Amino acid sequence: MVSLADINQVLSKKRNLDSKLVLLREFLNENNLDFCFFSLSKTFSKRFEISNFDLLEDYHQYSFFQDKQFGQIDKETYKKLKKLSDFDLKKKGVISTIFFFKKPVALIYLFSKKKKLDQLNNICQYISFYLDSFIREFHLQSKFNDKNNVLQGKLLEIESIFKITELLNSHNQNDLYQNILIYIISTLNASKGMILIKNINSGSYDIITSMGIDEDSFQKKIIRDTKGVLRDLKNSKSTMIVDDVKNYILTEFSQANCLVSPIISQKNLHGAIIICDKETRSGYSSFDQFDLRLYDNITKKISLSFDNIVLLETLSESKKSVDNIMSSISTGIIQVNILGEIDYINTSALKVFNFDKDNVVGNHYYMVFEKNDKLISLIEKTEESKEILFESNFDIKDNNDKKHQINLTISPVFDENEKNSGVVLSFEDLSGINKVKSTFKKYVSESIVDELLENETSLELGGSEKEVCVLFADIRGFTALSEKMEASKVVYVLNNYFQSMIDVIFKHNGTLDKIIGDELMVLYGVPLKTDNDPQNAVNSAIEMLFSLENFNKKMKLEGLPKLEIGIGINFGNVVSGNIGSDQQMNYTVIGDNVNLAARLCSNAKPGEIIISNSVYNFLDDKSKFIKSVPLSVKGKSKPIDNWLYKHKISIKLQ
Amino acid sequence: MSKILNTEESNGLVIISTQGYLNKDLGEEIQSVANEFIEKGTTKFLINLSQSNIVNSIGASIMIELIETLQEIDGDLSFCELAPIIEKTFNIMGLTKYCKTFKSQSEAIEALG
Numbered sequence: 001m002v003s004l005a006d007i008n009q010v011l012s013k014k015r016n017l018d019s020k021l022v023l024l025r026e027f028l029n030e031n032n033l034d035f036c037f038f039s040l041s042k043t044f045s046k047r048f049e050i051s052n053f054d055l056l057e058d059y060h061q062y063s064f065f066q067d068k069q070f071g072q073i074d075k076e077t078y079k080k081l082k083k084l085s086d087f088d089l090k091k092k093g094v095i096s097t098i099f100f101f102k103k104p105v106a107l108i109y110l111f112s113k114k115k116k117l118d119q120l121n122n123i124c125q126y127i128s129f130y131l132d133s134f135i136r137e138f139h140l141q142s143k144f145n146d147k148n149n150v151l152q153g154k155l156l157e158i159e160s161i162f163k164i165t166e167l168l169n170s171h172n173q174n175d176l177y178q179n180i181l182i183y184i185i186s187t188l189n190a191s192k193g194m195i196l197i198k199n200i201n202s203g204s205y206d207i208i209t210s211m212g213i214d215e216d217s218f219q220k221k222i223i224r225d226t227k228g229v230l231r232d233l234k235n236s237k238s239t240m241i242v243d244d245v246k247n248y249i250l251t252e253f254s255q256a257n258c259l260v261s262p263i264i265s266q267k268n269l270h271g272a273i274i275i276c277d278k279e280t281r282s283g284y285s286s287f288d289q290f291d292l293r294l295y296d297n298i299t300k301k302i303s304l305s306f307d308n309i310v311l312l313e314t315l316s317e318s319k320k321s322v323d324n325i326m327s328s329i330s331t332g333i334i335q336v337n338i339l340g341e342i343d344y345i346n347t348s349a350l351k352v353f354n355f356d357k358d359n360v361v362g363n364h365y366y367m368v369f370e371k372n373d374k375l376i377s378l379i380e381k382t383e384e385s386k387e388i389l390f391e392s393n394f395d396i397k398d399n400n401d402k403k404h405q406i407n408l409t410i411s412p413v414f415d416e417n418e419k420n421s422g423v424v425l426s427f428e429d430l431s432g433i434n435k436v437k438s439t440f441k442k443y444v445s446e447s448i449v450d451e452l453l454e455n456e457t458s459l460e461l462g463g464s465e466k467e468v469c470v471l472f473a474d475i476r477g478f479t480a481l482s483e484k485m486e487a488s489k490v491v492y493v494l495n496n497y498f499q500s501m502i503d504v505i506f507k508h509n510g511t512l513d514k515i516i517g518d519e520l521m522v523l524y525g526v527p528l529k530t531d532n533d534p535q536n537a538v539n540s541a542i543e544m545l546f547s548l549e550n551f552n553k554k555m556k557l558e559g560l561p562k563l564e565i566g567i568g569i570n571f572g573n574v575v576s577g578n579i580g581s582d583q584q585m586n587y588t589v590i591g592d593n594v595n596l597a598a599r600l601c602s603n604a605k606p607g608e609i610i611i612s613n614s615v616y617n618f619l620d621d622k623s624k625f626i627k628s629v630p631l632s633v634k635g636k637s638k639p640i641d642n643w644l645y646k647h648k649i650s651i652k653l654q
Numbered sequence: 655m656s657k658i659l660n661t662e663e664s665n666g667l668v669i670i671s672t673q674g675y676l677n678k679d680l681g682e683e684i685q686s687v688a689n690e691f692i693e694k695g696t697t698k699f700l701i702n703l704s705q706s707n708i709v710n711s712i713g714a715s716i717m718i719e720l721i722e723t724l725q726e727i728d729g730d731l732s733f734c735e736l737a738p739i740i741e742k743t744f745n746i747m748g749l750t751k752y753c754k755t756f757k758s759q760s761e762a763i764e765a766l767g
Contacts, residue, residue, distance in 0.1 A: 015726075148748075155746045156711060163739065182675075183739075186710040191677060211675065212656075279678040279712045 002031045004126045011130055017048040017138070024127070033123070034111040036087050040097075044105040048138070056084045056107070070096045070125070072117060073109070081109075094120045096128035100135055157294055160187035164298055168305040176309065177209040184298055185211055185275055188259070188291055191284065193275035196223065196230075196250075197263070205230060205271070213253060221249060225269055233262040234269040239296040241287055250274060256284040259292060261299035265306045273299050332406070334425040335413070336379065340364045343422070352406065352429045354399040371397040375408075382410040382423050393430065405430040469524040469537040469571040469615065470594050471510070472601035473501065473544060476564045478518040485561070493560055494518065500551045501544050508540040513588055519601075523589060526576055534571045534611075534618035538645075541567045541609045542624070545647045564607060568600025571614040592635070599633040600642060607647035616643045656680040659705060661687055663696070667766055669759065671702040676709035676740070681716030688720055688731075697729025700762050704735035714747045721752045730754070734762040 010027045014020045021037045028035040037053040039045040045055050073081070073095050081089055093111035097104045108131070110124045160183050167179050177195045185193045192212030196205040205223040207215055225234045228248045232240065239261040245254040254276035263271035277284040278291065287295070323346075326333055332349030336342055342360050350357055360368050369375050375396060382389050391408045398404060406427040415421045475481075475497070482490045498520070502512060505522050509530055513521040522540070525533035544567065552562035572593035579588050600610040616625060630639030656674030663669075668691045670684055688699055699720075721731050734756040736744065744750050756762035 152747050153711060156743060159742060159746065182708045186675070186677075186708045186743075189677075189710045189712055191679075279710065281678070281712060281715065283678075 002028065002033065002123065004123070007123065007126060008130065011127075011134075017131075017134065018050050018052055020134075021050075022052050028110070032112055032114055034088075034090065034093065034109070036085075036089075036109040038081075038085065038107040038109070039105070040107060041103070041105045044100070048135075054085050054087065056081075070094075070128070071121060092117075094124045096124050098128060098131050098135065100139070105135070106131070157187055160184075161298060161301070164301060168301065168309070180302060181209050181211055181273070181275075184273065184295070187298070188275060188287070188295060189279045190259070190275035190287075191277040191279050192253075193273070194250075195263075195271065195273050197271040198225075198269070217253070218249075223250065229260050229274070230269065230272060233260060233272055237262050237264055237269065239292060239299060241289075241292055243286065245276070251276065257286040259287050259295045261295060261303070263299075263303045263306050265303075265310070270306060273302065330428070332425070332427045332429065335422065336365050336425070337422040338420065340366065340383075342368055348429070349425075349427070352398065352404055352427070353396070354402070371399075371401065378408070378410055379423060379425070382412055383420075386412045386420055388412070394427075464577065465573050465575055466526065467529075467533075467572065468526050468574045468576065468589055468593075469533040469569065470574065470589065470597035471520075471522040471524065471537045471541060471567060471569045472598050473520045473522070473541070473565050473567045474601050474604075475518040476566055476606045478563070481561055481563075489560065493555065493563070496554075497548075497551060497563055500547050504543045504547050505540055508536045508543070510536065510540050521598075526589065532618060532620070534569070534615040535620055537569050537571075538609070538611065538615065538619060541569060542645065542647075545607060545609070566601060566604030566606060567609040568597050568602070568604050568611075569609065569615050570594075570597035570600060570612040571618065572596075572612075595635060596633065596640065599631070600640075603631055603633075603642075609645040609647075611643050611645070613641045613643075656706075658683055658687060663691070664763070665767055666696065667698045667700055667763065668696050669700045669702060669763075671705065673705040674707075676703065676706050676713035676717075678710075678712045678716065680706075681713040685716055685720050689723075692723065692727065692729070697724060697727055698732075698766060699724065699729070700732045700734060700756075700759070700766060702734050702759050703737065703740060704759075706740065707737050709740045709743050711743070711747065714743055714749055717744075718747070718749055718752070721749070725752070732756065732762055732766060734759050 006027070007024065010024050011020050014023055025035045025037075037050075039048075039050050039053060039055045042055060042057065044050070071094060073089070073091065073093050075091075077095065078089060078091055081087075087109070089109065090111040093109050094117070095107055095109050098106040098108065108124060108127055110120055110127070112120060115123075164180060164183050167176060167183070177197075181193055181195050184190070192210075194207050194210035194213055194215075197208045198205050203224065205225070207213075207218055207223075223230065225231055229242060229250045239259065242248065242251050242254075242258040242260055245251040245256075245258055250272075251258045251260070251274065256277045258274055258276045260272060260274045262269050263273065275295070278287050279285075326344075326346040327348075329346070330348055332352050333344070333346040334342060334349050335344040341362055341364055345355065345357060345360050349355070350360070355368070365379055366376060369379075375394075378389055378391065389408075389410045393405050394408045396404050396406055406429055408425065408427040411424050411426070412420055413422050413424055485493070498515060501520060505512060505520075508524075509528075510522040510524050511526055513523050515521075522537070524530070524537040524540075530536060544565070548563065548565060555562055570593050572591075574589040574591040574593050576589045579590060596612060600612060604610045610628065610631075611625065616622060619625070625643035625645050628642050628644040630641050632639045656677065656679060657672070658670055658680075659673045660671040661668065668688070670687060672680060672684065674680065684701065691699070701717075717731070724731050730753065732754040733744070735758060736755055741750075741755065744755070754762075754765070756765065
């Protein structure tokens with residue numbers, strides 16, 4: 001016995017109408033009931049995907065279907081149905097028409113030899129009722145879904161507009177155009193697109209980003225706004241639908257149609273956004289006026305923001321460039337604003353203080369330099385005095401409490417209205433290599449230091465024999481002189497004298513070996529050899545005498561006595577290396593040739609330079625020296641040939 | 655370039671990893687690969703979208719179709735490593751009501767395995 005509950009259960013098993021009916025037919029057949037379903041509408045069949053049941057296409061010529069049919073099939077209906085369908089209809093079957101919006105859409109037929117008419121009618125009526133409800137519900141659900149889809153679409157559009165607005169307002173300009181294009185393409189269900197921007201220098205347009213397009217195919221094409229889509233955009237300055245896509249180079253890859261929009265800056269065309277081929281479930285379709293409206297809305301926003309985008313890009317480039325410069329210099333730079341907050345810190349400064357940039361920028365210098373009270377005081381002092389402050393060999397503690405020495409300058413910063421806008425700290429780290437460099441500069445010229453640091457292999461330290469030119473310069477009669485002067489004045493005179501001489505020595509690439517009392521010992525050829533070390537030494541010596549003249553003039557003005565010096569120079573093999581004890585060790589040179597230079601010096605009268613043969617032989621201009629009487633010196637069995645320069649009779653050096 | 659990067663099967667779970675725009679083309683490619691597995695009896699699918707940064711409504715609707723197909727056979731579809739914008743689109747389109755989403759593939763495998 002077939003119950004209505006069973007039928008309901010069977011019908012509820014499947015979601016699709018055709019599947020429901022197939023299952024129902026199987027179930028009823030198993031229970032000796034003939035069941036058939038006839039669709040009366042092509043649209044209905046299509047909408048409900050009816051594939052297992054007949055469509056009575058010509059039913060409408062029979063007026064009887066226009067009325068509600070229910071109950072036992074009458075003779076006339078039987079005859080007509082027989083004509084329309086191959087189904088084995090029985091005269092004693094029952095039928096029921098299913099209407100949708102007052103139009104008949106389907107017919108169900110039921111027959112059983114074993115069932116009474118009222119039983120058949122009951123079953124038929126129940127199925128008819130179920131299908132009526134299902135169809136109505138399906139229709140409402142579809143309508144709801146359609147509306148829901150539209151709303152979802154609108155929501156996505158709004159989301160996309162929000163997202164694009166967010167992107168345009170964001171300071172992060174990385175991949176901005178790419179992101180904009182992605183959002184436009186996805187919002188409008190396009191399949192591909194590109195953004196072109198005018199190259200200000202060439203006037204042509206470059207594809208700056210694309211999606212789904214083979215950019216190589218445009219590589220050799222010069223894109224201008226004198227023809228094609230860009231010309232149209234330049235003239236109309238408004239968003240357009242391009243249907244004749246194959247007529248334009250920029251749209252010929254499209255298979256349906258394109259949406260194109262201008263990017264306007266200061267009333268001129270500066271770029272274009274092109275998207276192509278709207279996707280639907282069944283393939284590509286054409287963009288319509290609704291799409292155009294949305295597209296116009298979005299792209300106008302981009303166009304309005306274009307000037308800002310360009311400005312931000314330029315700013316970002318400049319900032320990057322300044323950052324690169326600041327990062328590449330070894331000087332530490334820290335900028336403190338008027339509120340005392342760190343606005344900027346470069347890589348070198350981060351390294352010296354061992355700071356994490358995120359913990360520094362934006363924080364007050366009180367917090368940042370909490371381990372450096374003295375530094376805080378100096379910043380405060382500069383803030384107050386508005387004057388540049390310099391501190392050499394200034395001790396600081398880094399973030400890990402490690403001590404460093406820096407040469408520090410704190411300068412007040414003034415804006416264009418000469419209003420103080422903070423301070424800038426600049427400093428050189430004296431630890432590590434910087435300390436070496438700074439210390440080394442006291443002994444050799446800066447050019448030698450730089451060369452040594454750049455080219456480590458040029459440095460030959462250690463005990464080895466090498467050819468070196470040695471210069472000794474001694475103040476004549478200084479001991480007697482110093483006895484008549486106050487100690488502080490002696491120191492003052494000596495310091496000024498050494499400063500003048502050392503400037504000349506460094507100028508000629510000399511290395512200050514040592515100062516012994518009032519005597520200078522200078523080496524040429526260590527730690528770096530030059531093309532002509534003897535010539536450099538002689539040039540140094542002559543200029544030292546000229547420099548001494550100026551020095552004496554200055555001393556005279558200050559009421560101090562004048563100094564006179566004698567110089568001796570020798571060139572030859574010496575032993576160089578670190579010489580001394582564990583407690584004190586210095587890099588120097590020793591040997592006969594060093595001693596000879598000292599002897600020559602002690603024989604030189606005030607204003608004289610005595611050089612050995614080995615020096616004389618290397619001179620480019622020998623005319624300044626005259627052969628002198630060979631000298632007998634301690635440690636040498638034979639008198640030493642030597643050459644003399646007398647300051648007063650020489651020609652002034654240029 | 656939108657494409658399926660990799661398809662692997664482990665303990666009855668098919669993991670499909672994609673790259674690029676989840677639009678009609680990629681959606682249909684996923685559907686086609688999934689259908690081949692469904693015919694062989696697979697019912698559990700995980701789609702890893704870590705390399706896909708954007709989706710359109712057609713791509714999302716194809717995913718809904720795939721969910722419907724899987725519901726018919728008591729199967730299910732899950733997603734992992736969704737970009738925020740994809741997650742938002744899936745939410746708006748109601749897709750996340752019918753499927754699970756996971757932050758990572760390992761988290762998904764652990765939950766679905």
